[in-house]
Amino acid sequence: MAVYTDVSDEALTAFLRDYDLGGLVAFRGIAEGVENSNFSLRTGAGDFILTLYEKRVDPGELPWFIGLMRHLAARNVSCPLPVAGRDGEPLRVLNNRPAAITTFLPGVWPRRVRPDHCRPLGEALARLHLAGRDYPPERRNALGPDSWRPLLDRSRDGGDAVQPGLVAELDQALDRILPAWPRALPRGQIHADLFPDNVFFLQREVSGLIDFYFACTDLLAYDLAVCVNAWCFEADGQFNVTKARALVAGYESVRPLGPEERDALPVLAQGSAIRFALTRLFDWLNTPPGAMVTRKDPMDYVRRLRFHLAVDGPEGYGL
């Protein structure tokens, strides 16, 4: 649920004067996304999304994100295209927050993932990776492996209240994952948060990828491992090998994995699971009860982590 900052009609009308988008026709808050405030916006020129960037996004990094989306959209990746104002600048200020207007993408995100979502998802992810190759600026992954132990430290006091022994279990997992972390795999621009609510489908094809505000420069196969975690487990926590096979097959139909990437899949999946377990644990312990954000259970990702720690090699994912 995400409208943290509301926008008055006067402020919006004044803001739109800096764009060539015609007059304001409609404006509604969108109950999706958890980091920023998003609104659907209709003007004389069509439909758009207005995003106000809230405190979790570093304003200094916004030009990197905006540049990446422009780069990808120009290469036919269906991602939001930032709309420039009359002065050529897509990044502006509204209600004292950085703000941008992007194009509206059609499609519906899958509330319940089916196997037939996974192949087109894999294809779209690989196309995103290829399209990002010639976007030179780099952004460090702020939630990469170097951040995991410090993240756990911030939940060390409260963590065992979520489940007894949880902090020790995560410590031991990090003791195993961090030394095994692959450093020499192919790198590039990754989405890093491609959960189902960030992928729109239309007639069984991917019609849009959204929410690039965790994107960064990191191992390409790590992005695939994020998708394995986000798309290939059932609501009851069971791994669905059919979905994983379809995801990887779709990815490889566009960008085949190298043998070292395939071999690294288990540790990449372990890392991706612990990354989401750790941020959810921190949020769980630090979200005030009255907040408008639904806390996500960190244990969902602890259980995925346990699954991946028991996997011996890529065969565990049906490869």
Added chain:
Amino acid sequence: MAVYTDVSDEALTAFLRDYDLGGLVAFRGIAEGVENSNFSLRTGAGDFILTLYEKRVDPGELPWFIGLMRHLAARNVSCPLPVAGRDGEPLRVLNNRPAAITTFLPGVWPRRVRPDHCRPLGEALARLHLAGRDYPPERRNALGPDSWRPLLDRSRDGGDAVQPGLVAELDQALDRILPAWPRALPRGQIHADLFPDNVFFLQREVSGLIDFYFACTDLLAYDLAVCVNAWCFEADGQFNVTKARALVAGYESVRPLGPEERDALPVLAQGSAIRFALTRLFDWLNTPPGAMVTRKDPMDYVRRLRFHLAVDGPEGYGL
């Protein structure tokens, strides 16, 4: 913030098969409304709103609301028009909840009310009253004066925790309001909840009235008193007589008030203020801290009540 019930793409696609609206193009939760789950829906046929009616709405009353909106829309009131399925029925079931698709209305609701909103609001309210005259079925106002003492009874134990002495203050106000309540004023179909977030504007004119799920058959001038409370006080609690004058002038340009309606304005405004104070107080005491609904401070309406109790006659509203 209102998406209580999410809808899967499969369920939505199946639901749309009962309509002649073409294929699904886009679907987003709307972060507005506090009673029901609302989604913006785009199909091959255009833009619509999908509403799932949550527990506060009695399914047995939905045909009355749907019928009223159809009646008003046919008389050029800009309200959501329920869209019938192939079988002619606009009210269906989705995710075990009553559900309806209505037309999309353009416009933006005013986050900050200006005096120039109030005259067109008054005109639109009076047009709604005139258009409702030949809608014969009646719906009792479940939050009318008969409900106020029982409502207070339900907050009697916790009320003074909000402000010491509050329960006694509200009891005394009811002792004064209920015997003075006018019973013989013109009645008809009223909206009964015409707050700014239920009124869309486009180029300084009202482009849409939404959220008819408190509508009922009651005193027409009571609806105007609701608007006085909802539109004519500043954020700091000060009454703005310029706004009230514009509101009433707009209303009377379409439907002049009778002298007895004018004379009753203070008690109607007192009643409307205590109605919202009481429901907000009850919600304040009964909303679990983790709920996704923002609780509204009942004291905002207690302060309005105090203002109206000090008003001697319609002159207090600049009339």
